[in-house]
Amino acid sequence: MNYKNVLGSLYISMLLSGCVAKLPYPEAPPTVRNGMITYSIRPDIQHEEAILSRSKTIHSSAPIYYYQNFGGGGVAVGLMFGPMGVLGNMAMIDANTRNDAEALAGKIAPNPIHMTQALALLSPNLTPAGTTAEGFQLSPYLMIVKGENDMLHFTTSIEATAGHWIGRYSSHIDFKRSLKQVTAGLDSSEAELLKASMEDGFKQALALFERDAAGELVATQEITLYTESLSPRFNNALLVKRVQEDEANITVLGLGAAETFPDLLSSGYHRLRKSESRIGVVN
Secondary structure (H helix, E strand, O other): OOHHHHHHHHHHHHHHOOOOOOOOOOOOOOOOHHHOEEEEEOOOOOOHHHHOOOOEEOOOOOOEEEEOOOOOOHHHHHHHHHHHHHHHHHHHHHHHHHHHHHHHOOOOOOOHHHHHHHHHHOOOOEEEOOOOOOOEEEEEEEEEEEOHHHEEEEEEEEEEEEOOEEEEEEEEEEEEEEHHHHHHOOOHHHHHHHHHHHHHHHHHHHHHHHHHHOOOOOOOOEEEEEOOOOOOOOOOOEEEEEEEEOOOEEEEEEOOOHHHHHHOOOOEEEEEEHHHOEEEEOO
16 A cells, blocks of 8 residues: 555545645746747656556556546545545555456557657657757656546546656547446457547647647636546536637646646646536636
C-alpha cells in the first residue's frame, strides 16, 4: 500500500467536499521566442504514478493507462470510518483496477507516441529540438477511465514540461465502449474507428498546447462542470474556467498546480463534448 497516495486521495476528497482551500489553476507556459515552438517527444513510458495515482499501464510498449475507482464504498465513504476504512476501500479499488488492467493488457494497439510524432511534424509552428534540454518536452498518452455500467471513456492527453513548468492538454474523444467489448478484442472496423478517433484527439490536444504556448488560450468565466470521464462514479461537479465553446464542444481549464497533477484527472486544459457534459454557473 502506497501511503503517499492514500494521503493524496484523502486530500482530494477533502477538497471536493470543500474542507480545504481551493487549489490554484495551472500556470501559463514559458514565453515562446519568435513565435516558434521548439519541442521533443519523450520516447519512454512514464510510470503510472507520475501520470495519475492509482492508474495502471495496460501496454508494455505504449503509454496507455487505465483508471477506475469502483470497489467498496469508495475513498469518500471510507473517510467516514477513519484511516482503516480508507485503507480497506482503497485496497478493494486497487484490486478491481488490477484485475481490469490485466484483462485490458495489449487490447489497444495504436501508440500515442508515434501518433503525436507524426502530427507534430505537420505543424508549421513546431520545430523539433536538437536536444531534449531545449524547448518543451511532450509526453503523449491515452487515459482510459471506467464509468457507470462498466463503460470505458477514452481521453488523448499530452503532458508538456519546460524546466519546472508542467501543463496538460486533453481531448476527450468520441469513442466509448464497454469493458467487456474491449477485453474481448475490438474487431477490425472498431479498431480502425478507435485509431481515427485517437488521431483526431491527439491533433486537438496538440493544437491546445500550441495555442497555450503562443499565449492564445484565455480562461475566463468560472463555471461548474460534470462529465464522467473526469469525475467517475461519484457524480461530482468540478470547478473549472471556460476557455472556448462552440455548438458541439467546450474547452475548460481545470484546477491544479504541477505537483497535484498526478492526483487529479481534471487538471489542465480539456476539450469535451457538450453532449457528455453538464455545465452550471458558480453562485
